[in-house]
Amino acid sequence: xxxxxxxxxxxxxxxxxxxxxxxxxLQERTVQIHTSDDFVLSPFGMEKLDAACMxxxxxxxxxxxxxxxxxxxxxxxxxxxxxxxxxGARDVMAHHYFVIDAxxxxxxxxxxxxxxxxxxxxxxxxxxxxxxxx
Numbered sequence: 410x411x412x413x414x415x416x417x418x419x420x421x422x423x424x425x426x427x428x429x430x431x432x433x434x435l436q437e438r439t440v441q442i443h444t445s446d447d448f449v450l451s452p453f454g455m456e457k458l459d460a461a462c463m464x465x466x467x468x469x470x471x472x473x474x475x476x477x478x479x480x481x482x483x484x485x486x487x488x489x490x491x492x493x494x495x496x497g498a499r500d501v502m503a504h505h506y507f508v509i510d511a512x513x514x515x516x517x518x519x520x521x522x523x524x525x526x527x528x529x530x531x532x533x534x535x536x537x538x539x540x541x542x543x
Contacts (some may be wrong), residue, residue, distance in 0.1 A: 410479065410482060410483065410535075410536065418536075419476060420478055420535065421475065421478050421479060421483075421536065422533075422536075422537060424471050424474050424475045424478060425529055425532055425533055425536075427467075427471045428468060428471045428475070428525075428529050429473065429526070429529050431464050431465075431466070431467050431468035432522050432525060432526050432529070433470065434464050435461060435464050435465070435518055435522055436458065436518075436522055438460055438461065438464070439461055439518045441452065441457070442457055442515065444515065445511045445512040445514070445515035445516075446511075448461075448514065449511045449512040454543065455470055458509070458511060458514060459494060459519075461514050461518060462502045462506070462514060465498055465499060465502055465514070465517060466499050466502050468495070468499070468504050468525075469495055469496050469497075469498055469499020469500070469502075469503075470499055472484075472492065472495050472496055472499075473496050473499070476492070476496075483532060483536075486532075486535070487528045487531055487532070489524060489527075489528065490524055490528045491527055494521075495521075495525065498517060499511075508530070522525060
Protein backbone atom coordinates (compact mmCIF):
# COMPACT_ATOMS: atom_id res chain seq x y z
CA UNK A 410 0.00 0.00 0.00
CA UNK A 411 1.43 3.30 -1.08
CA UNK A 412 0.74 6.71 0.43
CA UNK A 413 0.80 10.00 -1.41
CA UNK A 414 2.74 11.75 1.35
CA UNK A 415 4.74 11.10 4.48
CA UNK A 416 2.21 13.29 6.32
CA UNK A 417 -0.59 10.90 5.44
CA UNK A 418 1.54 7.95 6.45
CA UNK A 419 2.25 9.64 9.78
CA UNK A 420 -1.48 10.19 10.28
CA UNK A 421 -2.11 6.49 9.66
CA UNK A 422 0.56 5.61 12.21
CA UNK A 423 -0.90 7.97 14.82
CA UNK A 424 -4.38 6.60 14.19
CA UNK A 425 -3.16 3.03 14.69
CA UNK A 426 -1.49 4.14 17.95
CA UNK A 427 -4.74 5.81 19.07
CA UNK A 428 -6.65 2.59 18.45
CA UNK A 429 -4.00 0.65 20.37
CA UNK A 430 -4.30 3.10 23.27
CA UNK A 431 -8.09 2.78 23.30
CA UNK A 432 -7.85 -1.01 23.44
CA UNK A 433 -5.40 -0.86 26.33
CA UNK A 434 -7.58 1.62 28.23
CA LEU A 435 -10.65 -0.55 27.80
CA GLN A 436 -8.81 -3.62 29.02
CA GLU A 437 -7.27 -1.87 32.01
CA ARG A 438 -10.38 0.03 33.07
CA THR A 439 -12.68 -2.98 32.95
CA VAL A 440 -10.46 -5.51 34.70
CA GLN A 441 -12.90 -5.60 37.64
CA ILE A 442 -15.90 -6.22 35.37
CA HIS A 443 -16.61 -9.97 35.22
CA THR A 444 -20.20 -9.99 33.97
CA SER A 445 -22.48 -7.49 32.28
CA ASP A 446 -24.31 -7.12 35.60
CA ASP A 447 -21.13 -5.66 37.08
CA PHE A 448 -21.74 -2.68 34.80
CA VAL A 449 -25.29 -1.99 35.98
CA LEU A 450 -25.67 -3.07 39.60
CA SER A 451 -23.59 -0.38 41.29
CA PRO A 452 -22.55 3.23 40.84
CA PHE A 453 -18.97 1.99 40.34
CA GLY A 454 -20.12 -0.29 37.53
CA MET A 455 -22.17 2.43 35.90
CA GLU A 456 -19.10 4.69 35.88
CA LYS A 457 -17.14 1.88 34.24
CA LEU A 458 -19.92 1.42 31.66
CA ASP A 459 -19.94 5.14 30.88
CA ALA A 460 -16.15 5.17 30.55
CA ALA A 461 -16.13 2.05 28.37
CA CYS A 462 -18.74 3.58 26.06
CA MET A 463 -16.73 6.76 25.63
CA UNK A 464 -13.59 4.81 24.76
CA UNK A 465 -15.53 2.57 22.35
CA UNK A 466 -16.82 5.73 20.66
CA UNK A 467 -13.25 7.04 20.32
CA UNK A 468 -12.04 3.66 19.08
CA UNK A 469 -14.79 3.44 16.46
CA UNK A 470 -14.12 6.98 15.30
CA UNK A 471 -10.43 6.16 14.95
CA UNK A 472 -11.26 3.09 12.86
CA UNK A 473 -13.42 5.27 10.61
CA UNK A 474 -10.52 7.71 10.29
CA UNK A 475 -8.13 4.88 9.45
CA UNK A 476 -10.50 3.61 6.77
CA UNK A 477 -10.74 7.09 5.25
CA UNK A 478 -6.98 7.72 5.38
CA UNK A 479 -6.29 4.45 3.57
CA UNK A 480 -9.01 4.97 0.95
CA UNK A 481 -10.89 1.95 2.31
CA UNK A 482 -8.03 -0.34 1.25
CA UNK A 483 -6.47 -1.34 4.59
CA UNK A 484 -9.31 -2.81 6.64
CA UNK A 485 -10.37 -5.41 4.04
CA UNK A 486 -6.85 -6.88 4.24
CA UNK A 487 -7.80 -8.22 7.69
CA UNK A 488 -11.31 -9.69 7.34
CA UNK A 489 -11.18 -11.58 10.66
CA UNK A 490 -12.42 -8.39 12.33
CA UNK A 491 -15.95 -7.22 11.59
CA UNK A 492 -14.97 -3.61 10.85
CA UNK A 493 -18.56 -2.54 10.19
CA UNK A 494 -19.47 -3.78 13.67
CA UNK A 495 -16.61 -1.78 15.20
CA UNK A 496 -17.72 1.40 13.46
CA GLY A 497 -21.39 0.63 14.08
CA ALA A 498 -20.85 0.23 17.82
CA ARG A 499 -19.47 3.75 17.82
CA ASP A 500 -22.55 5.05 16.04
CA VAL A 501 -24.98 3.31 18.40
CA MET A 502 -23.21 4.54 21.52
CA ALA A 503 -22.83 8.08 20.23
CA HIS A 504 -26.38 8.50 18.92
CA HIS A 505 -28.47 6.19 21.11
CA TYR A 506 -26.66 6.62 24.41
CA PHE A 507 -29.69 6.07 26.64
CA VAL A 508 -30.40 2.63 25.20
CA ILE A 509 -26.90 1.20 25.60
CA ASP A 510 -26.94 -2.57 26.11
CA ALA A 511 -24.56 -3.52 28.93
CA UNK A 512 -24.42 -7.08 27.57
CA UNK A 513 -23.15 -5.77 24.23
CA UNK A 514 -20.55 -3.53 25.87
CA UNK A 515 -19.40 -6.46 28.01
CA UNK A 516 -19.14 -8.66 24.92
CA UNK A 517 -17.06 -6.04 23.11
CA UNK A 518 -14.72 -5.62 26.06
CA UNK A 519 -14.28 -9.32 26.77
CA UNK A 520 -14.41 -10.81 23.24
CA UNK A 521 -13.57 -8.24 20.58
CA UNK A 522 -10.52 -6.37 21.85
CA UNK A 523 -7.85 -9.05 21.45
CA UNK A 524 -8.74 -9.79 17.80
CA UNK A 525 -8.79 -6.05 17.15
CA UNK A 526 -5.37 -5.65 18.81
CA UNK A 527 -3.99 -8.43 16.60
CA UNK A 528 -5.31 -6.61 13.53
CA UNK A 529 -3.68 -3.36 14.60
CA UNK A 530 -0.38 -5.14 15.27
CA UNK A 531 -0.63 -6.73 11.82
CA UNK A 532 -1.27 -3.36 10.16
CA UNK A 533 1.67 -1.76 11.96
CA UNK A 534 3.95 -4.58 10.86
CA UNK A 535 2.63 -4.44 7.31
CA UNK A 536 2.94 -0.68 6.91
CA UNK A 537 5.93 0.22 9.07
CA UNK A 538 8.27 -2.78 9.40
CA UNK A 539 10.84 -1.35 6.99
CA UNK A 540 10.39 2.33 7.72
CA UNK A 541 13.12 3.50 10.08
CA UNK A 542 11.35 6.79 10.85
CA UNK A 543 8.63 4.96 12.82
